[in-house]
Every structure is written in structure tokens, then in C-alpha cells.
Amino acid sequence: MLNKLNSMMFVFCLSLAACAEGENAPAIPQESFEQPPAGVATAATRAANASFAASLPLEDQADFEDASRGFLAKIEDDAILSDNGAVVWNIRQFDFLTGAAPATVNPSLWRQAKLASQHGLFQVTEGIWQVRGYDLAVMTIIEGRTGWIIVDPLTTVETAAAALGLANSTLGTRPVSAVIYTHSHVDHFGGARGVINEEDIAARGVPVIAPAGFADHAITENVLAGNHMSRRAILMFGSSIARGETAHVSSGLGPGLPRGSISLVLPTEEVRSGTRIIDGVTFEFIDAAGTEAPAEFMFYLPEKRALCTAEVASGTFHNVLTPRGAKVRDALAWSRVIDSVLAEYGDRSDVVFASHHWPTWGAENVRAHLTGQRDIYRYVHDQTLRQANTGATMTEAAETLKDPSFAYNDFSTRGYYGTLNHNAKAVYQHYFGWWSGNPSDYHALPSEVTASRYVEAMGGSSSVLELGKSAFEQGDYRWAAELLNHLVFADPADAAARDWLAATFEQLGFQTESGAWRSYYLVAASELRNGLPEGLNPQLSNPEFVRAVPTMDLFNAMAARFNPAKMNRQPYVINFVFSDTDEQIAVHVSPDVIVPRSGAAAEPKASVQMSRETFDSILLGTGNVPALTLSGKIYISGDALSVRAFLNSLDQPAFWFPIVTP
Structure with missing residues (x-):
């Protein structure tokens, strides 16, 4: 009886929410289109973005002050180049990010993009610097007794070498005395050979320190599952499309991914937690395994009253399940780890810095930042389970989650990378698996089979196309995408269906606050219009990376x-x-x-x-x-x-x- 009452209450609450949303929702402008538009914002998108802008204090300058604080120097060249002269990172590629947001970009994402694109060498505090804006990630440089301690040497050899070169030319040349990987994602270790080599390790004894399980997890993602993840990462990071107001503007987590050589230097030591003196600097390592990465740690520098939160707490709401694909993460563990750091170090930290974005200064601001980061992961976890325990499916639970009140003032909790909608689905998957519990979903037919049947059931291709166009003209882009996707999968050679689906994805991309979602939509639109691009093959297929992979792991990849x-x-x-x-x-x-x-x-x-x-x-x-x-x-x-x-x-x-x- 209790379950039945819970179910009735859930349906009643959903009905009230739907009525309230319908009563308060602004009228959506409607337009007629003879041809699917390309590269322009429709009236519905312009209205949606204007409404979004009105809901947030986008004029707040606090983040801009923090993002520019401590600036010392920047790379003056036009590009970071590979040994053969290819462009790895175009320094000027985000120069278009000026002024107010255009109609083709969510105004909140535009703000985040402007912040993330600020580049150069910045001082965090005495003895700590960061190089930002030349990669997806941030490289931190800590002054040791004899040399530089490098934290997270970026994605590629070329960007890491350029970052170290900028630091040496500005601060004075010093050898690298240690390298620290905060976690097992490639944008935090792929550039290692840009700052050290085997001789540094063998002859000079340079330690390479990583969290426990680093090697296993780094290889699992990039070798065993690397082909599929790398392909989806092209969409997620917008690697195959231009930079601009109608294309990639930011990944939310950082400007974007470079196109260089990815290396792998295996750690000389893996640690979980505890205190360690590295080149005269005291590090208190904090275990964060199973949060943003399966192998991850944060650290505290007591002499500097500085806390590094790695990628556990940054300038955005992160992914509980990344669109490129990875093992689903534990949102509750994530929140609890941040809470433990808040309790232990919140009153002892004058600055908190991460492996992405810019630092936060001042003990009160540090505590507020950690509180917001803790609460957003707790919120998505608890509210998803609350809905699921009333019988909501994964999709139903995700649709009920709205921004918590604190997300309207704390921009670091907004979905510039992860989103409430897909993170709620990840929480559901973490506990209940990939299906709804309804047996019709358990052994469903593949899309290639059902698409043509749906099209036939809806009256044929012409009828479905008209339905899709009508939904598009009403600004109902999610429904248009579902209709037109059936049509494309029923007949991928149908040019009209592809063009209208591309136009639909484009408007969805123009509206979304998430940089990852935007790039995914816009790359998908490009592939529908232009076919699959040539080149841009995965950068992991190089001798520098493969030679570091243990032999047994290579045989497992062959298997x-x-x-x-x-x-x-x-x-x-x-x-x-x-x-x-x-x-x-x-x-x-x-x-x-x-x-x-x-x-x-x-x-x-x-x-x-x-x-x-x-x-x-x-x-x-x-x-x-x-x-x-x-x-x-x-x-x-x-x-x-x-x-x-x-x-x-x-x-x-x-x-x-x-x-x-x-």
C-alpha cells in the first residue's frame, strides 16, 4: 500500500510541476523555414539564451579578477608547434571571445569561455605558479629546494614543454626535481616527456609520483578502451570543428584539447595518502580515489597554507559519467571527499587551486568554494535517489532535477562540463544499471532495426520529415531530434533528413550551457552535413606512449x-x-x-x-x-x-x- 501511495504522490507532484512549468513558461517564437538553417540562431534559440542571461548575475566580476590575478607573462608566439612545424596549439584561436555573448552561444557558457581562455603564467602564492590557457588542463609549478616540482604536465609533450619554457624564461631556469600526476586522465600526464625523460629519472633520480592504481587505470582507458573513447572525445571536445561563435567556444573544463604527441612516463612511486617531503617541500597527500578518477589524490602544502584539489573541486560541475565514456563515478563518495577536505583544511587554507581553471583566495572564499562543490555532487546524488525510490526511471528522475538555489550565485557549481541532467542519469546507472526496470527495455531491438519500423508506423518518410520540421519550427528541438534521428537511421542517404537533424543539433548546441554538450551537438551536425573528417587520428598511437605500456597490458588489448x-x-x-x-x-x-x-x-x-x-x-x-x-x-x-x-x-x-x- 505504501509503495502505491508513493507512486500516486510522485505522479501528482510531477503533474503539479508540469502545470506550473506550462503556466510560467514564456511563449516560444515560431518561424517557418523552407530550408534547414545553418550557422544562425533561430528565434526560439535567441529567446532561450536571452531568458538564460536574465536568470544569472553574469555581470559579477569576481571570477574575472581571480582568473587574471598574479599574471606575469604569456607566450608571445602565434602558436605552439610540433617538431615538424605542425600547429599543436593556436595561441590566437580564442581571440573572438570579446564583448557580449552572440545569439549562437549560451551566455553563461560565453562567460566561462572568456575566463578559461585567459592564458599565461600566473603566481598562485609564494613559491607556486600555474601555466593556464594552452591546454585543456593547468600545469602547476612549485618551487623546490633544488628545482621545479611539476604538477600535471598537461596533455601533450609540446604544450608541456612550452609551459615549462615560459616559466623558465620568466622565473629563471631550474631543473625539474619531481613530477606529480594528480590522477589518471591523459590531460594530466600526456605531456610528461616535455618536462622529463628517462635520463632524468635514472641518472638524477627525479621521482614521478602518482596516486595508487594510476598505471592500471591510465592504461585501461587509453589502451583497452582507447579507440572508442578517443572517437567520442572528438565530439566531446570539438576537435574536428573550427573555433568561433557558431562552433567550439570552450570545453567548459578548459579551452580545448591540443593536437600534439601524447606520452606516458610511468610513475616511480604510487601513493594513496600521507605526508612526504619532496625536494624540501612538505606534501600532505589526500586520497580521492573513485571520485573524478578511479586513481586520484589531492594535496595540502602546510608551509604555504595552500590546498590543491586536483580535479575533484574546480570551476565547474564536473561529469559523473563523461560523454566520451568511462567508468561511472560515485557522486556520494565525491561529495564526501570534498566535505572531509573542507573539515580538515578549510580553516587552514589561504588559497585553493586545482588542475583546471583559476584559484580561489582567502579562507572564507576557500570554504565557500568547497561548500558549493560538495553540495552540488550531494544534491545530484540525493535528489536522483529520492526520485528513483518513488519509482522514477533514469530519464524521469533526470527531468525533475532543477538547479539548486546556490547554483544561481556560485558559478563553479554550474554545468559548464557536466550537467544535472546527464549526471542524474549517471547516479541512476551507478545504483541500478543501464535499464529502466521495464522488461521492454531489457532486450530492446537496436536502432538500425527499429528506425525503419517507426518511420513506417508514423506514415512514411515524408510524414516523419514534416513532423520533424514542424517540431523544429516550434522550437521543440529535443522532439525534433528524436523524430529526425529515426529518419536518418532508417535511411542514412536521405539528405533532407540529415540536414534537418543537423540543424536541430545545431540549435541544441547553441542553447546549452555545457561546453561538452555544445561541442558534441555541433560536431554531430558537422558529420551529418559533411561526412566523417579525414586525419585527426588518435594521438595515443605513437611509440612514445606504447613503449611505456607494460607488455601484458598490450596482450590484453590484443585479446x-x-x-x-x-x-x-x-x-x-x-x-x-x-x-x-x-x-x-x-x-x-x-x-x-x-x-x-x-x-x-x-x-x-x-x-x-x-x-x-x-x-x-x-x-x-x-x-x-x-x-x-x-x-x-x-x-x-x-x-x-x-x-x-x-x-x-x-x-x-x-x-x-x-x-x-x-
Whole structure:
């Protein structure tokens, strides 16, 4: 009986909310379009953005004062270049971010974009500096007794080297005495070889310190699941579209991603928490595993009364489940970690700085910042569960969440990167999985099958197109997207359907406050209009990165590419022997799975001997197995055909797989 009453109350509350929303909602301007518009804001979008601007104190200058505080110098060149002269980061790419927001950009996101695009070297406090605005992330430089302690060396070798170069030219050249990765995401370690190399570690003993589990999680994301995540990251970060008022303006978390070489220097030490003296500086490490990243820590510098919150608390509401794809995060644990830091360090910190955005100064402001960050993750967690426990599905729960009162004054809690809507869905997934509980969802047909049936049921392509156009003209873009998506998946060659769906995605992008959502919508629109772009292949496919990955992890990545349809042999074993690393891996091959195991098997079908460098070249596609065998760099004993059968059973996934079309 109680469950029935709860359900009735939930429906009643939803009905009241729907009525209130309908009564107070402004009239949506309607327009007629003979052709789908491109690159312009419709009347509905202009009205939505104007209404959004009126709801927030966008004129507040406090963040702008903090973002520019301590400025010392900036890179004066037009671009950061690679060794071959390619542009890695265009210094001037965000110069258009001036004045009031255009109609094609959510005004709150425009404000955040202007803040995030401020670039240069900034002093945080005595002995601490940050280089901001040349990458998605921020690189922190701490003065040690003998050199620079580098915290989070950005995404690429080139941007990290440029950031260190700016610091050295401004503050005086010093060697790097330590490197710290705050967590296991690539924008915080990919530029490591821009600031250190193996000689620094081996000859000078430079420590590379990371949170416990860093190596495992960094490799899982970037090797095992790297192809899919990298493809979706193109949409999320707007990597394939221009910068401008109708294109990418910001990622919300930072300006955007650079296009350079991603490296991996494995840590010399992984720590979870505790106090450690690094080059004369006291660090109190704070475990934050399972929050923004599965391996993460924050740290406190007691001599400087400075707190680093890594990416746990920054200048935005973050992703509980990122659009590029990752393991879902625990919003409750996230909030509790911030609360523990607030309780322990809130009264002892004169400044808090993070791995993105700009610092916050003053003990009272530090406490307010941490309170807002704590509360936004707690809010999305508790309110989602409150709705779910009344019977709401994932989508229903997400639709009920509105901005909490504090988000109207605390811009750091706004959804410039994550959003309440999709973070609520992530909380639901964390507890209940990916389906609604309704059995019709549990074994649903794929979109490629249902799309044509929906189109037929709605009266055919022409009828659906008219319905979609009508929804578009009424400014009902979410419904237009659903209708037109069916049409595109039923017939991806239907040019009119693609153009109208692209126009719909564009208006959704123009309205959203999230930089990640905006880029995702606008890249999707571009792919519908122009097809998949060429180039921009994932930057992880380079020798610098692959050579740092442990051999067993590479074999596990190969196992994830095994295609049983290509294997018609009975089970057998191949021993792989690496002459330069003294490693042996036995690969157990069956018609359904391959299982790598450390050590050699007693009776292998074949044995393959090579160097690890040769193996890397095969994985990177730069080495040809027959040619390497003829040259003597690969030696095969036993049944060579079994080796060929194994290699031929591995899929070579294309990077540019379609997302917005079947």
C-alpha cells in the first residue's frame, strides 16, 4: 500500500510541476523555414539564451579578477608547434571571445569561455605558479629546494614543454626535481616527456609520483578502451570543428584539447595518502580515489597554507559519467571527499587551486568554494535517489532535477562540463544499471532495426520529415531530434533528413550551457552535413606512449580485438619471448577467446622471439611481420601458420566509425 501511495504522490507532484512549468513558461517564437538553417540562431534559440542571461548575475566580476590575478607573462608566439612545424596549439584561436555573448552561444557558457581562455603564467602564492590557457588542463609549478616540482604536465609533450619554457624564461631556469600526476586522465600526464625523460629519472633520480592504481587505470582507458573513447572525445571536445561563435567556444573544463604527441612516463612511486617531503617541500597527500578518477589524490602544502584539489573541486560541475565514456563515478563518495577536505583544511587554507581553471583566495572564499562543490555532487546524488525510490526511471528522475538555489550565485557549481541532467542519469546507472526496470527495455531491438519500423508506423518518410520540421519550427528541438534521428537511421542517404537533424543539433548546441554538450551537438551536425573528417587520428598511437605500456597490458588489448569468426583452429598455445626485456608471455588461443599468461608454456604450438621495440612496431602498424621475419628481427620456431592464424584473427578497428548515422 505504501509503495502505491508513493507512486500516486510522485505522479501528482510531477503533474503539479508540469502545470506550473506550462503556466510560467514564456511563449516560444515560431518561424517557418523552407530550408534547414545553418550557422544562425533561430528565434526560439535567441529567446532561450536571452531568458538564460536574465536568470544569472553574469555581470559579477569576481571570477574575472581571480582568473587574471598574479599574471606575469604569456607566450608571445602565434602558436605552439610540433617538431615538424605542425600547429599543436593556436595561441590566437580564442581571440573572438570579446564583448557580449552572440545569439549562437549560451551566455553563461560565453562567460566561462572568456575566463578559461585567459592564458599565461600566473603566481598562485609564494613559491607556486600555474601555466593556464594552452591546454585543456593547468600545469602547476612549485618551487623546490633544488628545482621545479611539476604538477600535471598537461596533455601533450609540446604544450608541456612550452609551459615549462615560459616559466623558465620568466622565473629563471631550474631543473625539474619531481613530477606529480594528480590522477589518471591523459590531460594530466600526456605531456610528461616535455618536462622529463628517462635520463632524468635514472641518472638524477627525479621521482614521478602518482596516486595508487594510476598505471592500471591510465592504461585501461587509453589502451583497452582507447579507440572508442578517443572517437567520442572528438565530439566531446570539438576537435574536428573550427573555433568561433557558431562552433567550439570552450570545453567548459578548459579551452580545448591540443593536437600534439601524447606520452606516458610511468610513475616511480604510487601513493594513496600521507605526508612526504619532496625536494624540501612538505606534501600532505589526500586520497580521492573513485571520485573524478578511479586513481586520484589531492594535496595540502602546510608551509604555504595552500590546498590543491586536483580535479575533484574546480570551476565547474564536473561529469559523473563523461560523454566520451568511462567508468561511472560515485557522486556520494565525491561529495564526501570534498566535505572531509573542507573539515580538515578549510580553516587552514589561504588559497585553493586545482588542475583546471583559476584559484580561489582567502579562507572564507576557500570554504565557500568547497561548500558549493560538495553540495552540488550531494544534491545530484540525493535528489536522483529520492526520485528513483518513488519509482522514477533514469530519464524521469533526470527531468525533475532543477538547479539548486546556490547554483544561481556560485558559478563553479554550474554545468559548464557536466550537467544535472546527464549526471542524474549517471547516479541512476551507478545504483541500478543501464535499464529502466521495464522488461521492454531489457532486450530492446537496436536502432538500425527499429528506425525503419517507426518511420513506417508514423506514415512514411515524408510524414516523419514534416513532423520533424514542424517540431523544429516550434522550437521543440529535443522532439525534433528524436523524430529526425529515426529518419536518418532508417535511411542514412536521405539528405533532407540529415540536414534537418543537423540543424536541430545545431540549435541544441547553441542553447546549452555545457561546453561538452555544445561541442558534441555541433560536431554531430558537422558529420551529418559533411561526412566523417579525414586525419585527426588518435594521438595515443605513437611509440612514445606504447613503449611505456607494460607488455601484458598490450596482450590484453590484443585479446580485446580477437574475432572468433576468424579463428577455425582447435586450441593451441604460442610462446612470445622478448629478448631485450627477459619477458615471456604464453598466449592460449581457442576458437572463442585468447588468454595471455605470464611465463612460457611447456608445449607450445610455436614460439616467437623478438625485441619489445619490434613488437611495438607491429602494434603501431609500422612493422610488417613477414618483412621483419625475413630480416631476422623476428624468429619463429614451430608452426608458423599458427602464428599467422593468431595475428589474422585480430580485428583492426577503424577510428572513424559512425556515431550519428548507422
